[in-house]
Amino acid sequence: VSTYSTLITGLxxxxxLPEAWGVLECMLEQGCRPMVHxxxxxxxxxCREGRVGEAMDLMAMMEKCAGCPPNVVTYNVxxxxxxxxxxxxxxxxxxxxxxxxxxxxxxxxxxxxxxxLCQKGKAKxxxxxxxxxxxxxxxxxxxxxxxxxxxxxxASRISHARYLLERSTSSRWYAGVVAYNTVMGRLCEMGHWxxxxxxxxxxxxxxxxxxTRTFNIVIRSLCIGRKCSAAKSLVCNKGFAANVVTYNTLIxxxxxxxxxxxxxxxxxxxxxxxxxxxxxxxxxxxxxxCRDGNFAKASSCFLKSLxxxxxxxxxxxxxxxxxxxxxxxxxxxxxxxxxxxxGLSLDNSIxxxxxxRFCRAGYCHDKYIHNLNSILDAMLGKQ
DNA sequence: GTAGGGTTAG
Numbered sequence: 001v002s003t004y005s006t007l008i009t010g011l012x013x014x015x016x017l018p019e020a021w022g023v024l025e026c027m028l029e030q031g032c033r034p035m036v037h038x039x040x041x042x043x044x045x046x047c048r049e050g051r052v053g054e055a056m057d058l059m060a061m062m063e064k065c066a067g068c069p070p071n072v073v074t075y076n077v078x079x080x081x082x083x084x085x086x087x088x089x090x091x092x093x094x095x096x097x098x099x100x101x102x103x104x105x106x107x108x109x110x111x112x113x114x115x116x117l118c119q120k121g122k123a124k125x126x127x128x129x130x131x132x133x134x135x136x137x138x139x140x141x142x143x144x145x146x147x148x149x150x151x152x153x154x155a156s157r158i159s160h161a162r163y164l165l166e167r168s169t170s171s172r173w174y175a176g177v178v179a180y181n182t183v184m185g186r187l188c189e190m191g192h193w194x195x196x197x198x199x200x201x202x203x204x205x206x207x208x209x210x211x212t213r214t215f216n217i218v219i220r221s222l223c224i225g226r227k228c229s230a231a232k233s234l235v236c237n238k239g240f241a242a243n244v245v246t247y248n249t250l251i252x253x254x255x256x257x258x259x260x261x262x263x264x265x266x267x268x269x270x271x272x273x274x275x276x277x278x279x280x281x282x283x284x285x286x287x288x289x290c291r292d293g294n295f296a297k298a299s300s301c302f303l304k305s306l307x308x309x310x311x312x313x314x315x316x317x318x319x320x321x322x323x324x325x326x327x328x329x330x331x332x333x334x335x336x337x338x339x340x341x342x343g344l345s346l347d348n349s350i351x352x353x354x355x356x357r358f359c360r361a362g363y364c365h366d367k368y369i370h371n372l373n374s375i376l377d378a379m380l381g382k383q
Numbered sequence: 384g385t386a387g388g389g390t391t392a393g
Contacts, residue, residue, distance in 0.1 A: 005386045012387095040387040076388040111389040146390040181391040188392085216392045248393045280393055 001027070005038045012045035020045060034066065040074045047081035055081060072103045076112055083116020088125075091116070107138050115147045123155035139172065146178045153186035161186070165199070177203070177211050184217045193221035215240040216249060223253045232262075235269075242273070248280045255288045279310050283317055290321035295330045303337055306344055319354050323361035328371055331358075332378040339381075351379045 004027040011020040020042055024034060039062050046055035055078060063069045070078075075094060082091050091113055098105055110133040117126040130148060134140070140148075145168065152161040161183050168175035180203045187195040200218055203210060210218075215234070222231035231250065235242050247270050254262040270277065282305040289298035302318050322331050331354065338344040354375060358364075363372050 002386045007386095009386065035386090037387050044387075071387095073388045080388075106388090108389045113389095115389065141389090143390050148390095150390070178391050183391095185392060211391095213392045220393075243392095245393045250393095252393070278393095284393085 001032055001035055001038065004032060005035065005041070008038055009041040012041040015045070015049070017042065017045045017049075034068065036062070036068050036071050036074060039066070039068065040070070040077060043070070043074055044077045047077055050081075050085070052078070052081045052085060052087075069102060072106050072109065075103055076106070076108050079109060080112050080116070083113065083119070086120055088117065088120075088122070107133070107141055107144065110138060111141070111143050111147055114144075114151065118147065118151040118154055121154070123151040126151045142174055142176045142178065145173055145175060146182050149179055149182045150186075153183060158183070158186060158190070162195075162199075166202070175208070177208055177214060180208060180210075181213050181217060184214065184221075188217050188221045188224065191224055193225035196221040210240070212241050212243055212246070215242075216245050219246060220249050220253075223249070228253065242275070244270075244275055244278050244281065247275060248278075248284060251281065252284045252288075255284060258292075277308075279305065279314060282310065282314055286314060286318050287321070290318070290325070293325075295322060295325070295327050299330060299334050299337070302334070303341070306338075307341070312350070315350065316353055316357070319357045320361075323354075323357040323363070326361075328374060331375060335378050346379075354379075 004023060008020045008023050011017070011023065024038065024042070027034060027038075039058065043055045043058055046052070046058065059070045059074060059078065062074075075098070079091050079094060082088070082094075095105055095109075095113075110129060114126040114129050114133075117123070117129065127148075130144075145164075149161045149164060152158065152164070164173070165175050165179060165183055167173075168179065180199055184196045184199050187193075187199070196218060200210065200214070203214075219231045219234060222228065222234070228250075231253075234240075235246060235250065247266055251263055251266050254260075254266070267277075282301060285301045286298045289295070289301060298318060298321070302314055305314055306312070318334070319331065322328075335346060338346055355372070358372060358375065362368065
């Protein structure tokens with residue numbers, strides 16, 4: 001059963017739910033009884049696709065027919081999905097019913113709920129929930145502290161967050177690297193780059209080891225503080241393991257200030273360090289090239305990202321820029337180029353997206369309708 | 384290495 005469950009987990013993680021169901025059927029045929037470890041990943045698979053109704057149906061089936069009722073982990077998966085959908089009343093309902101349904105909310109349940117509230121701007125309610133949780137005798141974990149600090153940062157109570165960090169030395173509220181990263185990230189966002197450096201020294205003094213994320217926040221902070229050369233030497237001296245985020249941060253910064261030779265150096269450093277560029281790298285290039293009016297180069301950059309097997313998400317960014325600059329021939333040329341290259345499919349979703357972006361840019365007005373028509377012709381493959 | 388859940392960076 002653990003072999004089958006592992007396989008089902010893997011299939012669900014990559015969104016191959018029909019095959020996961022196939023494996024489930026197969027194990028039933030073999031007389032191998034599924035357990036809660038087998039069903040929960042499928043529940044999560046539905047949740048990830050936003051099919052919360054189907055997830056709940058499956059949980060009802062587990063309870064009534066399969067003789068393996070959902071447990072706290074299954075409920076936590078469902079609660080995460082309900083939070084993402086903003087259905088907080090349903091979550092509260094689940095918690096009040098938990099006793100009769102035979103499961104007990106855990107620290108993870110409360111962490112999930114508090115984080116969900118915080119993500120939707122309900123930091124205050126999250127802090128109330130913290131009180132409820134402590135009242136039940138549940139001990140906070142390092143996750144709880146990070147979620148709580150995130151809540152405080154979003155509620156613009158950053159000084160409260162810093163106060164907690166400074167005092168968090170007890171084992172009950174231990175501030176680890178993630179806790180520091182949370183507050184440092186928020187300070188960086190607000191432009192308080194000196195505060196970021198202060199926390200970096202604090203954490204090192206306390207014996208909390210910074211990780212790559214920490215350094216990436218520090219690097220961005222140094223850039224904001226106009227200490228780009230310090231940022232660059234931190235990377236060059238290999239004081240930490242730089243990754244694609246590190247390079248994207250620096251590339252965006254130098255590109256923004258039009259220091260293209262620096263961008264070139266960074267790209268060759270990446271190649272030398274065997275760090276592959278990703279969607280974000282290409283997005284930086286496309287956005288910056290469009291800003292400088294270099295739409296042809298931006299388009300070829302997008303096509304290159306497709307050749308490298310990256311997703312279509314960047315097309316929305318590019319089309320948006322083209323639409324707002326009224327670049328219809330360039331848009332049509334992208335379709336032609338995509339048609340010419342094998343394996344690149346032009347489907348309705350691409351056309352929907354294009355029309356939507358052009359309309360939003362004002363092209364649904366009568367006087368521009370012939371311009372839209374030329375795009376429609378290109379979609380139909382007419383010259 | 385030991386089947387499923389919760390946090391942070393571009």
